[in-house]
Each structure stands twice: as C-alpha cells, then as structure tokens.
Amino acid sequence: MGHSPTAQSSNPVVLQAHEVCKTVMMSAQPLHILKSASLQVQQAESLAIVGASGSGKSTLLGLLAGLDVPTSGSIQLLQHKLEKLTEDQRAQVRAQHVGFVFQSFQLLPNLTALENVMLPLEIVSSHDVKERAVAMLKSVGLGERMQHYPRQLSGGEQQRVALARAFVCEPDVLFADEPTGNLDTDTGERIIELLFQLNHNRKTTLILVTHDRTLAARCDRTLLMSAGELAAAS
C-alpha cells in the first residue's frame, strides 16, 4: 500500500523516498522491516516519524540519511540518488549536507565537549574550527563546560553538546533519532525547545524519529510508522 504524504508549502523538495523496502534474513527467513515506504520532504520543513518500538522507524531514518541502502526503491537526497552511490560516495553526501542527533548522544567519551563539536568541522577541514565550535557551544548554553568530558556532563548537557555538534556544520538536513528518548520530561522539553530554535534560525530541514507525541506535535508534519508501513498521522 503506502501513502505518499507530501508537504504543503512550495519550497523545493530536499528528500524524496519512493517505495523503499528493507528486507533482512533472520534464521533463513526473510523479515520485511520496511514495506514500500514513500515520502517527500521540502526545504526547512520539519517532519516527525512516530511509531511503536520495532515498527521500523529507525531503519527508515538510517536509509534516508544514507547510512544504509534499501533492498528496493529509491531515495533522493538533494540531487543525489543514494541507492546508486557507493558507501564512500554516500559518506561524501553526508559530509556535505547531513547532520545527526542520536538517542544515546554518541559523544566520544575521550573527547571534551569542545573537541566533540570540533570533530565534524575538522573532517571537512573548515576554517576557524575552534572559534565556530566555541560559538556553537555558547549558543546551546554550555560556554562554561567546554573542557568537560561527556561523563562529567548530565544527560541533558550531553544532548546539548550533540545538538551543537549537529548544527555546527550547518547541514541542509538534520536527522534526529529519538533525541529525547534518554531524557526526563523537563530536560526533554528544553532540548526540544533548543532543537526547534536552532532549526528555525538556520532554516534546516528536520527529520526526526520519536515516540514522544509532544515532540512530534512541534513538527510541521507527522507520519506514522506501523509494522513497516508508513501513513499520514491523524
């Protein structure tokens, strides 16, 4: 089946998925994680994909971000057809256009907050790496904790570092996987606030996966993932 939920505004389309399927073999039996999912996202739009645990929403996020390839179907991120690219070419696309925020923060424990934020800039060998990272950390309110290691920071602070790291490269599209999943309600709300503020200021396209209804409600659009199938949320 599969809907093709489209956006309302007239902004250019930055991401388009067409009948994307993902099947893996489990004990010699095919397991269909995604069944013909299609969607379209426009520039500066925010899209939430909600669904129960195990519904396939993180798998879809990985495919949309080019971290994995679909079994069938096509995904176009900006002008790149992801399924036609090699892993290294997809890496290049990620480097140029994509940012990530994860449920488990994925900060490197042996790097300070500042070094964690500097890392993606160093990879694309930008100028003023340190200055930009410092400014970014200040903008998420961690100006005083830049030299702290992740283990010295609270969960909310760690996620703020992760947000700073995601936005510092000024990505065209930001993918977030359960960004509030590991946080208590209050902290989660503050992080949501920050995320949307940054998103708004920078005109970033935001695609997030969550089962947090409050978070989903903040987005322009919500899609519901259920047993590998995608539908427009009511």
Next chain:
Amino acid sequence: MNTTANTSMLALALRMLKRDWTSGHMTVLLIALLVAVTTHTTISFLTTRIHNGMEAQAASLMGGDLVVSSPRPTPDAWREQADKLAIRHAQTLEFSSVVFAGDNMLLSAIKAVSDHYPLHTPLKISDGAFEPEYSSDRGPAAGTVWVEKRLMAELNVAVGDSVDIGDATFRVEKVLTFEPDRSGNFYSFVPRVMMHWDDVPATQVIQPGSRLDYYAQFAGTAESILKLREAISAQLEPGHRILTVHSQQRTVSGALRRAEGYLRLASLMAILLAAVAIAMGAHYFSRQQFDTAALLRCFGLSSRQILQLFIWQLVSLALLGGLLGGALGWIFHFVAIAMLASLLPANIPLPSLLPIATGCLLALVLLLGFALPALTQLQRTPPLRVLRRDLTPAPLSRQISYAFTLGLVTLLMAWYVKDIVLIVAIVGGVLGAALLTFALSAIFMRLLNVLGKTSPVSVQAGLRNVSRRGVSTRIQLLGFGLTGMAMLMVILVRTELISTWQNQLPEQAPNHFALNVLPDDAPRFESFLQQNQVVSQPLYPVIRGRLTHINQQAVQQAASKEDNDPGERDAPEALNRELNLSFAPDLPSDNRLLAGQWWNEMPASDERLLSIEERLAERLQVKLGDELSFFVANQTFSARVVSIRSVKWESFQPNFYMLFRPGDLDDLPTTYLTSFHMDASQKGLLKALAQQFPAVSVLEVDAILARVKGILAQVSAAVEFILLFVLAAGLTITIATLITTMPERFREGALMRTLGATSRQLRLQQWSEFFAIGLLAGLVASAGAELARIALYWKIFDLSYTPALWIWIIVPPLMGLLIGIAGHWSSRKILGQSPLIVLRDT
C-alpha cells in the same frame, strides 16, 4: 587523494592521537612499544659494546684484529693497504730450530717479530729468572733474544749469555714470561725463543722445505679492519688463512658463540613479547574506536580515509615510541655498562647510533604489522552502528590475519637474528604453543566446568567466565603462554649455559700440562703427584705421528682442497703438523660417541682400529670404515676408523684427535702426558719435579686459564643482565594484557555488585578465573619452551638436551599464582568503584 587532503588527514590524525593519548586508550600500545624498542636498543647498544670488548680481548689473544697466516712471506701490498687505512700492522714468523749454548742444544720454537709487535696486549718479561716481571710493548731488539725460563734451565744459560741459532749468535737479553698470542695449541711443548724479524736471514735456517708459519697481524678500527679484510680476502692465495677469534681459541670461541646465540635469543624473545603485546594493545585500541569510526563515517569520512587516519596515527606513534625508546635504551645501556665495568675492558668505544634508527624501524614494523590487522577492522565499521550499536565491523579473516602475523614474525626474526635454525625453532615453538593453546583450552575449559561443579558458587562463576569468554580467553592464554614460554626459555637456557661454563672450568681445572713423561718414569711420576696431593688426570700415552693418507690418497691433496676455499677456517693444523696419537681402553669421560662402536663392543680383529674426533672427521671428510695411514718413527701403518667422537676441548684435560685401540700402537715410541692442578702455594713443587724428571716438560697454563675465566665471567654477567630486561618486558606485557581485558570485567563486576554480590564473592571469582587462565598458560608455556629448547640445544648452543620435568610441575601453578596476583591487583578497582559510575561510563 590530493596533498592538501593528505595533510589535513595527517593533522586530524595528530589531533586525534593527542586526544586518544589523554584518554589512555593508547597507553597500552605505547607502553608495549616502549618496552620493545627500549629492550631492543638497550640490548643492541649493550651487545655491541660487550661484543666489542670481548672481541678486543679475544683479538689480543690472537695478536690482532685481523691475522692472516701463510706458509710464505705475506705480500707487502697488504701492509701498504693497511697504511692507507691507518691500520697498524706487525709480522711474525714461527719455526722450529735447534738452539745451541756451548755444548748444550735444545729444539726450540722460534718466533721472529717485527718492529710494531705486539699490536694489542703487551708482552711480559723479566730481567732474570727470579726477577719480577713487567710489561713490554715491543719485542727484542736486533741481535738479542728473549727466552723462556725452561730454555735457560735446560741450556744452562742466564741473561747476558750468548746462544746460537743457525749461523747467527744472539745475546739473551730478557726472560719471556708471557706472550699474549701464543697459539692455542697447549701441546706445543718446546720452549719459546723470541728474536727480531730482521735477524732471520742471518741465521740461514730458512731453507726450501722448511716448515714456516708467517703471521701478518693488523689492528685498527672495526670499520677499517672490515675494509682491509675485504681487500685481503680478494687476494688470498692457497695456503693463506684468515684467522678469526672463532678459529683460534676454542674455549673462548665456544663461550663467545654461545653467548652471541644467547643474546640473540634474548633480543628475539623481547621482540616477540612486544609483538604479542602490541597485537593485544591494538586489538583493545581498535575495539575502543568502533564508535569513533562509526561516527566519523557518519560525518562523512570514506573507509579509505578512516584507514589513512589510523595509519597516520600509528606512524606518528611509531616515531614517538622509536625515538623515546631509543633514548631510554641509550641511557639504560650506560647503566648496564657501569654495572659490568669491572668485567669489561676500559675505554670500549661508544656504539654507533644505528640501534636508534633500527629501533624506529622496528617500532614501525611492529605497529604496522601487528596493529594494522586489528585497525583494518575499523575501516569496515558500518556507519549504521550509530543507530544500532550491535553492529560490529567484520574482523579480518582469521587465517589471513594469522598467516600475515606469522609471516611478519618470521621476517622480523630473519632480519633480526639471521639464523635459520633459531627461527625455525622459535616459529615451531610458537606455532606449537598456539596449536596447543587451542587444542588444550577446549578440553581444559570443559574440565574446569566439571571441576567447578564441586566448588563454591563464586569459584564456579569464575571458572565459567574462563570458558564463557572463549575468544578473549584464548587470546589471553596465547599472550600469557607466549610470555611464559619466552621467559622460560631464556631462564632455562641461561641456567644451563652458565652451569655449563662453570662446569667447564671447575675450581680445580688443570692448570699445568706435563709432557714427555718417559715410560720408565711414568709410575714414579704419578706417585710423585699423589704424594704431593696434586690433583691430576691419568697419564695418557702419546705417540707423535703424521697423517699421510686417507684411503690411499695423499693428505696433501686433501689439504689443497681446503685451500681452494680460503677464508675462515677452523681446520686444525692436523694435516701438516705432527699429531699426538694415543690409545685408550675406554671412551674418555668427557668424550661422546657420535657414530660407530667402541672397541669393547667389537669382535677381536687383527687390523688396527681408531676413533676420530668429529670436527676433524668432518674437515677431512673421513667416514666410518675409512682407512687412515700414519707415519711414525720411520714406519708407516694404517688403521680403520670405527668410531667418531665429540671432544670437549675446553675442558683443559688432555684430549686427542686420534685414539687407537690399546695394543695397536705397542711397537711405537711412546711418551706420556697429563694435566694437573697446582695451587700457587704448590708452585715450589715444580722445581723438585724438574730435578727428579729432567726429561719432563711442564707447561703452565694459569695465565690462559685466568683469561678464559675472565671472559666467561663477563659473558655470564652479560647474560644475567639481559635476562632482567626480558623479565621486565614479560612483566609489563602481562600487566598490559590484563588492562586490555579490564573494561569488560569492570562492567560485569559493577553489574554483579548491583545485583548484590559481596566483595569476597567478587574476589574469589576473580582469583579463580585468573588462576585458571594462569594455570593453562603455564601448561602452554612449558610445552612451547620444551619444544623450542629441544631444537635450540640440538643445533645452536651445542648443549645436550635433557627434559626439564620440573617445569611441568612448577610453572603452571606458579603462573596461576602470578597471573592471579597480577589479575587481582589490576582489577582491584572493580571492588572499590561505585557500580553506578562504572555502568554509566560503559
């Protein structure tokens, strides 16, 4: 990839290296690397210097750093080349001649020496038979001779008297008491007369057909000597022989050869230990980097860039480790030299800085070779790991990885020791140990589980952990096992080397040889020694004879075969000189029968039978059943070779190349010889002995013995010192191994504590786990060491192998205990750490 990108990748690598450094993930890798490089450079610097020292001493025994012997005068071109290379040189000529003093005459060993003789160690002389001795760095002046005391007694001359050699008359100027380069043939019993080189023509004793030994001696820097040696080697003619330390002094050379072998073994063991540690450190480091690699790929680095990044890190680390280890090695070697100062000759030149360069190279090879297989895994980290932490990169195929590592180890050893037998022995031992580890561990783990059933619950849990962590346990086993094996080998070989050396020269080692004991005097001579409580060997019959034919082929032809292959020769002078033939009913106690049968196992026969020493047999290509012909006192006779023996020449006991069956030499003129030990306090007996047995010549070898003992003491000390380094390396690596498995233990410990386990329970569990691992590693180590030792003893060290059963009993429990203590010590933090912090961190 362009240069800018490369540069930025290097910059990123360096920044990451710096950050990883502060995190401590690289500590294990760097410590292992430092241990390896420091050991390598210390041992390289030290062995070079000790070696130089030993060579210098040995060179003084030989008379020069390079000595060429020849039956004819040696070409002046050699000396001109030596002058160009600023090499000092001297010439000596040795021949026998009768010396006359009035009506008395005596066959003497004449040595004519040129102006710059001696090149190394001074001669010792005295102004009269009973005057104190002193050193002299030149030989006698023209027109004078220096003579040994024995000659003065037999010819009844004193300092100032005249003696005649051929047509020339000389004044006896000094008494010669010590000659550093007197050839190692202890059986040359005619007294020495030393004269000046320029006086030789005047004596007119040099006639065609005379038996002459010319020696061209050279002394200079190692580098220049090497150049000269190459030049001379190209110009060698038949009859020329380059003498080396190894060819001249059997006792010294045996010790040197074994010491060199041992030092090589110790270095190799240290390197192998380091390689194991580096592989472990890299494995650990690599596991710590999975998330980083996934994140970096997520951020857009290609797999090639990831690999590049880590290679750059490794190269930088190698350089850092190489230089730092080199500097440490340089410092440590001074400490070692200071410790050995009393044993080493003064002013050994500083070694070159080459070991620092090879240390850096070694660090690079070790890191790239042993860490790269683990790090290539990072290159394959799926970026999706950022979403699914269960995704781990596929490791390099085990077969490829093992084959690569083994190949590299072999190459490393080939580069390092250049000794195929040693390499085969060690690779065999390591492979055997690895196979054993995997075969034994499965059985052993099951056994542990069965045994565990009756133990306390915590012990059961510990033992279960051993088998539960299958791969990790096997890696640890291999690490501990190889460490144990290396240290065991080094310790076992050292113990036996040193005891062999000590046994070789017991306190009561004979220090005198008595030659020319006439058959009629023999019983009286023996009782004289007994009465005076002199410890002596039995009297051995001696018949002087020349080997003329082998299977009816003249020996001179056999000899010329050798001359076609000039160079280093260990050939005894047996071919041209008279040999001491002897007979004995039984195999001498320090001889070993290698082939054939001893007389008592053979049926009676009329033909003459003989037993030949193995090296001479090899040189002459004599086999069992060959017929050797001898010329003795105007008669020729033949005998059949029925056995081949090994002989311990270094025992300072009378030994013979050719031993006959008793009765086979009965009709030939026989004298007897023996060796005995005489303390300094007994020296007075020598005079009485000379009076009662005027025909007997006594050769005092105290000086030679003292020198040999000095060298052996020095070598033993060097061996012991280097053992410390290998032990230190082993210890560091054991601890490094433990650290790499710590994160998992930390998490488990924290979980167990959260679930309510007491400290005692955790301790018991840790102990039983580590003890079991140590026990099994001990078994692996014992097996590996025994396997390698069999091969080593057999081929390299020339020691006879005896199984060391005790290691099987002592080593496994000992290693269990040591690993238990080390493991408990390194994981003691688990007990003190708040479980919450541990669980949050991991």
